[in-house]
Amino acid sequence: MSAPDGSGAPARSVDPPLDPRGVRSAAGLTTVVLALVLVSGSGWLAAAQALVFALGAFAGMRFAPYGVLYRLAVAPRLGPPAEREEAAPVRFSQTVGFLFAAVGALGYLSGLTVLGIVATAFALVAAFLNAAFGFCLGCEMYGLLARARAARA
Incomplete structure (x- = not known):
């Protein structure tokens, strides 16, 4: 996306730069939730996770529930981050996560359990990679695009 001024420069995200520790923390919570979805087969829990992704993707990262939790409960106990990362790639990854979680929820809730399992497993792998290794698959896709x-x- 280019800047609205027509300069061809990339548009800046509406969100301020993010603390990468918060992004990884959110990915850790997401990993736990998606693992619970796979274990329980709960389409409603998958739908709740899709809503969490949707808030970050469409309302902005400052409204992402896991990020709010990090900012209020964890960040005050830590020193300032050594670096920050742009929010746009993270928002893109939240959009991809939303799509997979929504398809997973629809699969479980409509009786297409295999679809629910596959879509949830894809989202779980991406969340785990970010939580465990700091590798944001959606962010990498954003860069490639x-x-x-x-x-x-």
Whole structure:
């Protein structure tokens, strides 16, 4: 996405830069929730996780429930982060997570359990990679898409 001024520069995210520790913390909570979805087969829990993703993706990262929890309960006990990361790639990954969680919820709730399992498992793998290793799969996809867009322009 280019800047509205027509300069061709990437548009800045509406969210301020994020504390990467908060992003990983949120991914850890997401990992736990999605693992519980797989163990329980609960479409309603998958739908709740889809809502969590939707808030971050569409309302902005400052409204992401796990991020709010981190900012209120964890961040005050830590020193300032050594670095910050742009919010746009994280919002993109929240959008991808929303899509997978929503498909998972629909699968479970409609009786298409295999669809629910597969979609939830994909979201779980992505969340686990971020929580355990700091590798944000959605952020990497965002970067690839941005480079492809720039090459086409």
